[in-house]
Amino acid sequence: MDRIDPWGSNAIEDYERLFNQFGIQPFSELIDILDEPNHLMRRSVIFGHRDFDKFWEAYKNGENVAVITGLMPSGKMHFGHKMVVDELLWFQERNIPVTISIASIEAYAVRELSQEAVKNFGIDEYLINYIALGLKPSNCEVYFQEERKSVISLAPLFSRRITFNELKAIYGELSPAKIVSALTQVADILHIQLEKYGGPKYVNVPVGADQDPHIRLTRDVASRYFSEYGFISPTATYHRFLLGLGGGKMSSSVPTSYIALTDALESAKSKLMNSFTGGRDTKKEQQELGGRPEICPVAELMRIHLIKDDDKFLKLYEQCKSGELICGDCKKIAWSYLQKFLEEHQKKREKARDNIDKYLVRD
Amino acid sequence: MDRIDPWGSNAIEDYERLFNQFGIQPFSELIDILDEPNHLMRRSVIFGHRDFDKFWEAYKNGENVAVITGLMPSGKMHFGHKMVVDELLWFQERNIPVTISIASIEAYAVRELSQEAVKNFGIDEYLINYIALGLKPSNCEVYFQEERKSVISLAPLFSRRITFNELKAIYGELSPAKIVSALTQVADILHIQLEKYGGPKYVNVPVGADQDPHIRLTRDVASRYFSEYGFISPTATYHRFLLGLGGGKMSSSVPTSYIALTDALESAKSKLMNSFTGGRDTKKEQQELGGRPEICPVAELMRIHLIKDDDKFLKLYEQCKSGELICGDCKKIAWSYLQKFLEEHQKKREKARDNIDKYLVRD
Numbered sequence: 225m226d227r228i229d230p231w232g233s234n235a236i237e238d239y240e241r242l243f244n245q246f247g248i249q250p251f252s253e254l255i256d257i258l259d260e261p262n263h264l265m266r267r268s269v270i271f272g273h274r275d276f277d278k279f280w281e282a283y284k285n286g287e288n289v290a291v292i293t294g295l296m297p298s299g300k301m302h303f304g305h306k307m308v309v310d311e312l313l314w315f316q317e318r319n320i321p322v323t324i325s326i327a328s329i330e331a332y333a334v335r336e337l338s339q340e341a342v343k344n345f346g347i348d349e350y351l352i353n354y355i356a357l358g359l360k361p362s363n364c365e366v367y368f369q370e371e372r373k374s375v376i377s378l379a380p381l382f383s384r385r386i387t388f389n390e391l392k393a394i395y396g397e398l399s400p401a402k403i404v405s406a407l408t409q410v411a412d413i414l415h416i417q418l419e420k421y422g423g424p425k426y427v428n429v430p431v432g433a434d435q436d437p438h439i440r441l442t443r444d445v446a447s448r449y450f451s452e453y454g455f456i457s458p459t460a461t462y463h464r465f466l467l468g469l470g471g472g473k474m475s476s477s478v479p480t481s482y483i484a485l486t487d488a489l490e491s492a493k494s495k496l497m498n499s500f501t502g503g504r505d506t507k508k509e510q511q512e513l514g515g516r517p518e519i520c521p522v523a524e525l526m527r528i529h530l531i532k533d534d535d536k537f538l539k540l541y542e543q544c545k546s547g548e549l550i551c552g553d554c555k556k557i558a559w560s561y562l563q564k565f566l567e568e569h570q571k572k573r574e575k576a577r578d579n580i581d582k583y584l585v586r587d
Numbered sequence: 588m589d590r591i592d593p594w595g596s597n598a599i600e601d602y603e604r605l606f607n608q609f610g611i612q613p614f615s616e617l618i619d620i621l622d623e624p625n626h627l628m629r630r631s632v633i634f635g636h637r638d639f640d641k642f643w644e645a646y647k648n649g650e651n652v653a654v655i656t657g658l659m660p661s662g663k664m665h666f667g668h669k670m671v672v673d674e675l676l677w678f679q680e681r682n683i684p685v686t687i688s689i690a691s692i693e694a695y696a697v698r699e700l701s702q703e704a705v706k707n708f709g710i711d712e713y714l715i716n717y718i719a720l721g722l723k724p725s726n727c728e729v730y731f732q733e734e735r736k737s738v739i740s741l742a743p744l745f746s747r748r749i750t751f752n753e754l755k756a757i758y759g760e761l762s763p764a765k766i767v768s769a770l771t772q773v774a775d776i777l778h779i780q781l782e783k784y785g786g787p788k789y790v791n792v793p794v795g796a797d798q799d800p801h802i803r804l805t806r807d808v809a810s811r812y813f814s815e816y817g818f819i820s821p822t823a824t825y826h827r828f829l830l831g832l833g834g835g836k837m838s839s840s841v842p843t844s845y846i847a848l849t850d851a852l853e854s855a856k857s858k859l860m861n862s863f864t865g866g867r868d869t870k871k872e873q874q875e876l877g878g879r880p881e882i883c884p885v886a887e888l889m890r891i892h893l894i895k896d897d898d899k900f901l902k903l904y905e906q907c908k909s910g911e912l913i914c915g916d917c918k919k920i921a922w923s924y925l926q927k928f929l930e931e932h933q934k935k936r937e938k939a940r941d942n943i944d945k946y947l948v949r950d
Contacts, residue, residue: 333747339815370740377733379743380771383764384696391763400754400770403763404746452702 239271239433239464246436248272248462254280262314264307264463269528270430274439275459279426283320289426290416291315292458294325294409297346298335301353302482303529304466304474309357311430311461321363324583325412326350329369329376333401343368347580353485355576355583356569366583369408373587374418379404379411385448386410386441394437406441413442417455424454433462466528467521469499474521483525483562485569492566496522496559502544503551515544515551522551522558530561602634602796602827609799611635611825617643625677627670627826632891633793637802638822642789646683652789653779654678655821657688657772660709661698664716665845666892667829667837672720674793674824684726687946688775689713692732692739696764706731710943716848718939718946719932729946732771736950737781742767742774748811749773749804757800769804776805780818787817793824829891830884832862837884846888846925848932855929859885859922865907866914878907878914885914885921893924 251273255261257280264270283289293308295301312322326346331337337345351366369375386407388398395402417424429439439460446455468474468481475481483492502520504510517523523544531537540557543549614636618624620643627633646652656671658664675685689709694700700708714729732738749770751761758765780787792802802823809818831837831844838844846855865883867873880886886907894900903920906912 329743332744336747339744370744373736373739376736376739376743380692380739380767381695381702381733383762383767384699386763388761388763398751399746400749400751400766401746403766404743404770407763407767408743 239462243272243433243436243462246440248274248436249276251276251461259318262310263532263534264310264528265314266534267527269307270311270461270463272433272462273460274443275457276428276461279428279459282426283318287425288422289428290321290323290421291428291430292323292325292413292416293430294327294412295346295350296327296331296335297342297344297350298331298337299345299349299476300479300482300484300486301349302474302476302484303525304468304482305350306357306485306529307463307466308430308432309354309359311463312354313358315428315430316360316362316364319363321365322359323364323416324354324366325372325375325409326366326368327405327409327412329408330401330405334399334405347584349484349486351580351583352573352576353569355579356485356572359583361579361582364583365585367585367587369412371586372412372415374415374420375408375411378415378418379407382407382410382445382449386445390441390444394441406438409438410442410445413438413458414446414449414453414455417453424456426456427458429458429460431460431462433464436460436462467519467524469495469521471500471519471521485566486573487566489563489566492562493559496525496562497555499555501551501554507550510550511547514547515549515554517541517544520544522555526558526561530558530565602825606635606796606799606825609803611637611799612639614639614824622681625673626895626897627673627891628677629897630890632670633674633824633826635796635825636823637806638820639791639824642791642822645789646681650788651785652791653684653686653784654791654793655686655688655776655779656793657690657775658709658713659690659694659698660705660713661694661700662708662712662839663842663845663847663849664712665837665839665847666888667831667845668713669720669848669892670826670829671793671795672717672722674826675717676721678791678793679723679725679727682726684728685722686727686779687717687729688735688738688772689729689731690768690772690775692771693764693768697762697768710947712847712849714943714946715936715939716932718942719848719935722946724942724945727946728948730948730950732775734949735775735778737778737783738771738774741778741781742770745770745773745808745812749808753804753807757804769801772801773805773808776801776821777809777812777816777818780816787819789819790821791824792821793826796825796827799823799825830882830887832858832884834863834882834884848929849936850929852926852929855925856922859888859925860918862918864914864917870913873913874910877910878912878917880904880907883907885918889921889924893921893928 251270254277255265279289316322328342328346331342332339346368391398391403391406394406413429416427443457446457449455466474470481480495483495499522501522502516504513527537614633617640618628642652679685691705691709694705695702709731754761754766754769757769776792779790806820809820812818829837833844846858862885864885865879867876890900
């Protein structure tokens with residue numbers, strides 16, 4: 225039998241192997257120094273970091289710190305996008321200012337959406353979902369990239385000390401649009417260290433694992449512009465991807481792979497019921513060998529998003545592993561959680577819509 | 588004897604030959620339709636255009652039109668930079684709004700000057716000289732690129748429909764900084780057609796001949812974004828380079844090639860007296876064959892900048908051609924004009940300094 229951690233998955237070990245090569249540190253080492261780590265931290269969904277210990281020490285010493293992250297307004301917001309919001313809420317509970325960049329320049333220039341579509345996705349899909357998930361307006365700013373003067377004025381200046389080769393390492397094949405997008409993302413992360421935003425400070429960037437090349441570039445740029453701006457290299461926390469309902473990565477470009485936070489209940493139920501699972505080929509086999517929750521997107525949806533109570537999840541996990549719980553029944557349980565979540569969330573969205581101006585900043 | 592036009596030079600014919608290949612139209616064809624063309628127009632210093640007839644027609648029909656140009660704040664402003672100002676004044680006399688972009692992003696990112704140096708060159712060298720030369724504050728805006736939100740928000744969006752190959756045609760070897768600079772220059776030219784600035788209109792761009800690749804790119808970009816912004820392809824007027832005092836191009840990077848508008852009198856006199864001329868090898872030869880004003884930077888300085896009176900210049904020109912006037916004496920005449928110009932200009936600069944806030948816009 226595989227080595228199994230009920231809170232991890234085989235995928236995480238792959239991440240850790242992969243990222244150790246690039247100097248990402250395991251997040252598990254920090255669990256003990258944090259105040260009330262959230263379920264994503266406890267359950268190794270947030271699996272790695274860069275210098276987050278320094279950010280945390282600065283915070284505990286009463287220094288100004290801040291958090292910034294970005295979102296890509298190019299499609300539906302699904303559960304794979306929700307982890308970063310849960311992480312932001314944890315920072316907000318600690319009164320740490322949160323800034324969110326809507327990557328509208330990249331969505332327009334690289335993904336080639338219309339400007340109207342970008343605005344709609346940014347607000348209707350992302351911002352309203354973030355608010356409905358609990359994002360607080362206090363100490364929180366959300367902006368579209370082209371509306372943030374500090375960002376768009378800083379990005380071109382950074383072009384001076386960035387090379388093609390560095391950008392190729394992020395994007396592979398380059399284009400003017402990709403270069404501009406990368407520069408803008410670096411400026412997103414660093415601009416809140418400008419004097420206008422209180423000057424240099426530790427800034428943590430919660431991101432998906434695939435964003436590490438941007439983080440590395442930004443940390444390099446920060447040091448190259450230290451003499452001009454006094455930038456402190458930003459820290460980062462990395463969360464893993466969510467398994468898609470088909471077994472691969474949950475991805476906006478594959479509608480059957482995800483459940484969107486705005487999916488109609490019937491559609492969500494249908495996707496869930498048709499999901500790939502960690503079940504065996506036959507019922508007999510499953511009863512003998514047990515299920516494989518570690519590769520099961522349904523188990524993962526519950527572990528990461530739907531069941532915050534450790535004991536409740538552990539009970540299901542054991543029933544699955546022992547072969548006692550078969551997939552069909554398990555999906556019904558998952559649906560009961562999912563249905564409740566979606567119903568409540570979609571109700572909260574209606575109220576959230578009235579509050580977007582408390583978050584959106586044009587400056 | 589060469590075919591000689593007292594107002595032209597051999598160099599202009601080269602320009603015309605060169606640019607006809609790229610579709611630049613001869614400016615001389617328009618002279619008759621213009622109201623009181625200025626000396627640069629009459630004397631073929633402004634030698635070419637793209638669609639300026641359309642701009643002029645729109646202006647004569649009472650449509651809103653505008654003029655925009657840019658300057659590179661990376662060194663001293665010399666007489667080679669003065670032609671564009673004389674052209675701007677002509678547009679101002681016709682109540683056509685003038686906008687001037689200080690290419691601070693390019694100066695910082697490509698030319699690698701400090702931000703402080705860029706600000707100093709932009710204001711102390713260029714803006715103050717422009718004002719002293721007669722630029723009026725009415726209907727005139729001058730901005731540093733990174734302070735113009737409309738420009739820096741538009742530039743990254745243009746990356747969507749611009750390719751590497753187009754940019755290579757302008758810059759040869761590319762870098763992220765050059766790409767960003769080119770995009771920003773396109774945004775400079777097009778942003779005054781945004782609704783904020785009164786919407787689409789004919790915009791003329793007075794530039795040196797070397798800037799034509801930017802103009803062509805901008806015209807292409809304008810048409811690609813027509814459906815989103817309704818841009819009208821900008822028109823352009825081209826002036827030739829001034830001959831440097833050493834015989835080549837007048838260039839900021841070769842201090843002995845230029846006389847700066849802020850040069851101390853002694854220094855300016857010394858540069859002028861040591862200038863290359865169109866004189867012959869011996870006095871005897873010159874008396875027999877006559878001088879060559881068409882390749883003489885001293886003659887050109889008088890023709891383009893120092894002598895506005897056609898008759899006065901023509902008299903000197905004839906004396907030179909006939910061998911009657913030798914270079915040493917001619918330089919003394921040139922110096923009397925130059926000295927007067929510099930003394931008056933430098934006095935005007937003192938007053939100009941108090942008025943920069945009437946021009947500089949941060950928005």
